[in-house]
Amino acid sequence: MTTNIEQQINETWGQPFVEDAKISIRNMDVFYADKQAIFDVNLDIGKHEVTALIGPSGCGKSTFLRCLNRMNDTIPICRVAGDISLDGENIYDTHKDPVLLRARVGMVFQKPNPFPKSVYENVAYGPRLHGLALNRAELDDIVVTSLKKAGLYNEVKNRLHSVATGLSGGQQQRLCIARTIAISPEVILMDEPASSLDPIATAIIEELIDELRKNYTIAIVTHSMQQAARVSQRTAYFHLGRIIEVGETTQIFTNPQHELTENYITGRFG
Amino acid sequence: MNNTEQIKKSLKKRYRQEKRFRLLSLLAVLTGFACLFILLVDMIIKASPAFIQTEVKLDIYFSPEKLNISANFDLEALQNANFRGLIKQSLHQLFPTVRKRSDKRALMRLISVDAEYRLRDKLQAEPQLLGETVPIWLLVDDDVDTYLKSDKQFGRVSQEQIAWITELEQQDRFQQRFNYWFFQTGDSREPELAGILGAVMGSFYTLLVTLLLSFPIGVMAAVYLEEFAPRNRWIDFIEVNINNLAAVPSIVFGLLGLAVFINFFGLPRSAPLVGGIVLALMTLPTIIIASRSAIKAVSPSMREAALGLGASKIQVAFHHVVPLAMPGILTGTIIGLAQALGETAPLLMIGMVAFIVDIPQGATDAATVLPVQIYLWADSPERAFVAKTAAAILVLLLFLVAMNGLAVWLRKKFERRW
Numbered sequence: 091m092t093t094n095i096e097q098q099i100n101e102t103w104g105q106p107f108v109e110d111a112k113i114s115i116r117n118m119d120v121f122y123a124d125k126q127a128i129f130d131v132n133l134d135i136g137k138h139e140v141t142a143l144i145g146p147s148g149c150g151k152s153t154f155l156r157c158l159n160r161m162n163d164t165i166p167i168c169r170v171a172g173d174i175s176l177d178g179e180n181i182y183d184t185h186k187d188p189v190l191l192r193a194r195v196g197m198v199f200q201k202p203n204p205f206p207k208s209v210y211e212n213v214a215y216g217p218r219l220h221g222l223a224l225n226r227a228e229l230d231d232i233v234v235t236s237l238k239k240a241g242l243y244n245e246v247k248n249r250l251h252s253v254a255t256g257l258s259g260g261q262q263q264r265l266c267i268a269r270t271i272a273i274s275p276e277v278i279l280m281d282e283p284a285s286s287l288d289p290i291a292t293a294i295i296e297e298l299i300d301e302l303r304k305n306y307t308i309a310i311v312t313h314s315m316q317q318a319a320r321v322s323q324r325t326a327y328f329h330l331g332r333i334i335e336v337g338e339t340t341q342i343f344t345n346p347q348h349e350l351t352e353n354y355i356t357g358r359f360g
Numbered sequence: 361m362n363n364t365e366q367i368k369k370s371l372k373k374r375y376r377q378e379k380r381f382r383l384l385s386l387l388a389v390l391t392g393f394a395c396l397f398i399l400l401v402d403m404i405i406k407a408s409p410a411f412i413q414t415e416v417k418l419d420i421y422f423s424p425e426k427l428n429i430s431a432n433f434d435l436e437a438l439q440n441a442n443f444r445g446l447i448k449q450s451l452h453q454l455f456p457t458v459r460k461r462s463d464k465r466a467l468m469r470l471i472s473v474d475a476e477y478r479l480r481d482k483l484q485a486e487p488q489l490l491g492e493t494v495p496i497w498l499l500v501d502d503d504v505d506t507y508l509k510s511d512k513q514f515g516r517v518s519q520e521q522i523a524w525i526t527e528l529e530q531q532d533r534f535q536q537r538f539n540y541w542f543f544q545t546g547d548s549r550e551p552e553l554a555g556i557l558g559a560v561m562g563s564f565y566t567l568l569v570t571l572l573l574s575f576p577i578g579v580m581a582a583v584y585l586e587e588f589a590p591r592n593r594w595i596d597f598i599e600v601n602i603n604n605l606a607a608v609p610s611i612v613f614g615l616l617g618l619a620v621f622i623n624f625f626g627l628p629r630s631a632p633l634v635g636g637i638v639l640a641l642m643t644l645p646t647i648i649i650a651s652r653s654a655i656k657a658v659s660p661s662m663r664e665a666a667l668g669l670g671a672s673k674i675q676v677a678f679h680h681v682v683p684l685a686m687p688g689i690l691t692g693t694i695i696g697l698a699q700a701l702g703e704t705a706p707l708l709m710i711g712m713v714a715f716i717v718d719i720p721q722g723a724t725d726a727a728t729v730l731p732v733q734i735y736l737w738a739d740s741p742e743r744a745f746v747a748k749t750a751a752a753i754l755v756l757l758l759f760l761v762a763m764n765g766l767a768v769w770l771r772k773k774f775e776r777r778w
Contacts, residue, residue: 159668161664164663164664166591189671192667192668192670193670196669197668201661203662203665204665205662205666206684215666219670219671219675220670270668270669273669
């Protein structure tokens with residue numbers, strides 16, 4: 091039985107490829123110094139849908155996600171091999187600028203990390219950085235629109251200029267989302283965005299993700315199977331640096347093909 | 361015996377230990393505080409005479425004949441005029457019985473050498489006084505000053521001088537007033553004329569140069585090492601050497617300053633510019649080490665947040681990391697500058713120990729600094745310099761408190777909640 095599973099993890103079950111891919115990953119390997127963290131991963135992230143990445147801790151989901159906007163460049167010992175393309179262009183080409191890439195592929199982190207500045211300054215930082223607003227009125231407009239999209243505006247409209255770290259955890263996380271969408275990225279990567287939030291704040295974030303899907307392509311790492319089932323259209327199951335199975339979320343959760351996936355989602359493993 | 365009893369037994373012991381430890385810590389704090397208190401009280405007591413200066417009232421007749429100037433005198437005539445003679449004359453009127461030449465000189469020695477210049481300034485300011493007799497307060501010599509301040513116990517005064525002083529006292533010709541002079545002049549061989557302003561300005565210019573050099577260089581080096589430098593053997597080597605530099609005896613820096621900045625680059629001797637450069641070299645490791653740990657302490661999530669928005673590395677560093685690290689950087693800078701303020705040895709090597717009367721007007725004028733001034737005065741034989749030394753120490757401490765106050769204020773300003 092066990093040997094059977096070991097043999098089977100070398101290939102990905104399900105449908106890793108989609109017709110309308112925003113990001114396509116082919117034969118991706120990631121190494122931390124000598125240790126390999128990701129093994130030959132192939133996956134498409136479809137346009138305007140939410141792709142959930144699930145799997146046990148240390149399976150490489152976050153590493154995988156962070157490679158999609160070259161966040162791992164900041165780790166000197168990290169090396170990425172293979173082909174990752176955004177709209178058909180390889181993002182790891184030497185002439186491709188990670189700064190531009192990160193403006194197109196935004197990221198929301200596990201722990202809410204607003205800058206210790208005002209709510210307004212937090213959202214305005216990105217547009218200012220990239221010169222997206224020509225004047226104060228435009229900037230105000232971007233800030234308000236982003237906060238509205240993140241469903242935070244009504245809660246903070248009277249305290250736009252008070253310090254952001256005074257907000258609650260859920261509000262901070264939505265502020266981070268507002269900050270990310272203020273520069274109108276095409277893709278939003280979310281690394282367990284609700285893991286430090288209570289169920290109510292989580293529900294708000296999940297609704298928000300569903301809403302954002304209309305305009306953005308989203309990849310989300312989550313430890314909560316229910317969350318993956320609720321918000322995503324496609325789900326990929328990671329195990330020890332490999333994608334074991336990937337497919338429609340409903341199919342993965344109701345009728346997993348691979349034994350490891352089944353074990354994980356039924357709670358017998360992981 | 362169950363667990364609860366076991367824990368109860370050990371609890372007693374733990375509380376006892378805690379109590380003992382608390383007591384010891386309190387004792388340590390009190391000891392430190394007591395030392396500081398003793399130092400301060402001792403300094404204040406020793407320094408208090410320096411803030412008071414005795415003056416004597418003499419009736420001065422601005423005699424045109426004696427001064428050898430006419431009604432419409434010019435500056436040059438004033439420079440050459442014999443104001444000393446006026447004082448002699450006035451003293452002669454007070455003590456007509458003093459005839460012997462040596463006695464006359466002893467009498468004259470009661471008055472500070474500064475007195476004649478004060479008369480000259482007075483006449484220059486009010487030319488109409490020529491030909492008039494006016495009572496004027498003049499500084500007494502430091503020996504007389506010490507004698508009067510110490511309840512007539514100390515002071516190098518002869519029997520005759522004591523008699524004259526008593527006579528003047530009976531005529532109510534002495535007054536003691538706050539010693540503004542001390543805060544307005546530079547050094548002097550005469551204790552009653554010696555002031556601290558020259559050293560204060562010297563310290564100010566020196567520290568200014570130190571700050572302007574070491575702060576930007578130190579912060580930039582720290583930012584580079586923490587945020588940009590690749591991890592390799594060269595960087596490790598640099599790191600080790602920065603740490604070593606912090607432990608180099610300060611006099612070595614002085615020798616370096618002498619050899620490189622003065623002898624090779626030909627910068628002026630005794631100048632705050634060179635002193636500042638030397639102290640900046642000395643302060644750099646402190647600032648770099650403190651800044652690096654402050655930068656390291658900035659949460660990585662801040663860097664990620666900014667990077668994730670498409671900020672370049674340099675934007676991450678200067679928009680977020682450095683401002684957040686600023687309180688720590690400032691603390692390090694102030695510690696470094698406080699060290700530099702108290703440093704004497706390297707400045708001796710570059711000539712800042714010279715006897716300099718003029719108040720420096722800039723970083724290239726010859727100057728001395730507060731700790732060197734303290735050293736110079738502590739080394740002087742006149743008794744009046746004891747009080748001056750203590751007063752200079754107080755001024756140095758005040759300088760330090762002001763600097764720390766500024767740092768605390770800046771830190772409060774930059775500190776932000778996470």
